[in-house]
Amino acid sequence: MKIGFIGLGNMGAPMAANLAAAGHEVTGFDLAAPCPDGVAAAASAQDTASGADVVITMLPNGEILRSVAAQLHGAMKPGAVHLDCSTVDVDSARAVAEAAEAAGVSAVDAPVSGGVGGASAGTLTFMAGGSEDAFATVAPLFEVMGQKAVHCGAAGAGQAAKICNNMILGITMIGSCEAFALADKLGLDRQKMFDVVSTSSGYSWVMNAYCPAPGIGPVSPADNDYQPGFAAALMLKDLRLSQQAAEAVDADTPLGEAATALYTQFVEAEDGGGKDFSAMLPRFAARGRTG
Numbered sequence: 001m002k003i004g005f006i007g008l009g010n011m012g013a014p015m016a017a018n019l020a021a022a023g024h025e026v027t028g029f030d031l032a033a034p035c036p037d038g039v040a041a042a043a044s045a046q047d048t049a050s051g052a053d054v055v056i057t058m059l060p061n062g063e064i065l066r067s068v069a070a071q072l073h074g075a076m077k078p079g080a081v082h083l084d085c086s087t088v089d090v091d092s093a094r095a096v097a098e099a100a101e102a103a104g105v106s107a108v109d110a111p112v113s114g115g116v117g118g119a120s121a122g123t124l125t126f127m128a129g130g131s132e133d134a135f136a137t138v139a140p141l142f143e144v145m146g147q148k149a150v151h152c153g154a155a156g157a158g159q160a161a162k163i164c165n166n167m168i169l170g171i172t173m174i175g176s177c178e179a180f181a182l183a184d185k186l187g188l189d190r191q192k193m194f195d196v197v198s199t200s201s202g203y204s205w206v207m208n209a210y211c212p213a214p215g216i217g218p219v220s221p222a223d224n225d226y227q228p229g230f231a232a233a234l235m236l237k238d239l240r241l242s243q244q245a246a247e248a249v250d251a252d253t254p255l256g257e258a259a260t261a262l263y264t265q266f267v268e269a270e271d272g273g274g275k276d277f278s279a280m281l282p283r284f285a286a287r288g289r290t291g
């Protein structure tokens with residue numbers, strides 16, 4: 001396929017490189033980052049669109065996505081697909097899909113799970129929203145860039161799935177870290193705590209695959225001095241999106257709200273910004289009930 005790729009940062013660059021390595025003709029554009037190997041540089045976002053079957057965006061937020069989409073859709077050929085893989089708010093995903101339709105092109109919102117490691121290895125999971133036809137058009141690209149793609153529903157459904165998943169992830173991380181910190185103070189050995197919880201009803205992906213305690217379970221960012229991994233600042237971004245969406249539809253999410261408040265404090269008022277989101281464990285371990 002002929003593919004345009006806009007946003008060649010930590011995630012976009014390896015994704016674009018994998019598409020090029022798989023034999024697709026990829027033209028890229030970024031305001032700052034260079035094009036990776038195999039990707040031809042375009043002069044502008046619009047230039048990536050000319051003649052492209054699919055234009056992929058991998059951008060920081062919904063506001064930037066909306067402004068890039070406004071430049072892009074008119075330059076795309078009729079029937080082409082705008083595939084947005086950024087993590088953005090549900091409203092922006094739906095607005096971009098409406099704008100695409102008005103311009104005679106299709107849109108798929110398909111945020112990813114798997115991080116920079118998954119982007120490089122081509123093992124991302126995509127959660128997609130959009131029409132059956134548009135999903136079918138981009139499905140072969142999901143196979144190159146990832147290992148699984150779930151078609152979640154109409155426009156915005158991919159972003160909805162992503163923020164619900166990551167709200168669970170943030171809450172579960174906090175719960176697991178709280179429990180380790182409590183176990184420490186009760187004199188319970190962390191390895192024993194892991195051995196019990198990872199095979200009992202408290203088990204989770206966080207505990208079993210991404211254990212926040214160093215030296216326990218499979219290798220995780222905790223074993224690398226809490227270098228990300230999945231940065232606490234990115235977790236905060238996703239939690240905020242979950243609360244923005246919850247407010248918009250009047251959903252009651254008290255633990256999502258509490259997790260957002262805790263990660264806000266950790267990232268903005270403490271030293272959590274550059275750390276992995278599992279660094280909540282040393283944070284809790286160093287505190288008592290009143291701080």
Ligand code: NAD
Nearest residue numbers: 007008009010011012030031032033059060086087115116
């Ligand atoms: P990044 O900041 O490394 O890359 C974003 C790129 O977009 C930058 O290179 C920037 O120069 C470029 N850009 C910004 N505005 C632009 C514009 N108007 N035109 C062209 N290029 C523009 O971010 P990232 O880590 O690659 O993340 C991208 C998206 O993926 C985000 O929405 C993020 O939430 C999501 N995501 C990231 C991870 C992760 O682990 N990094 C995991 C899952 C999802």
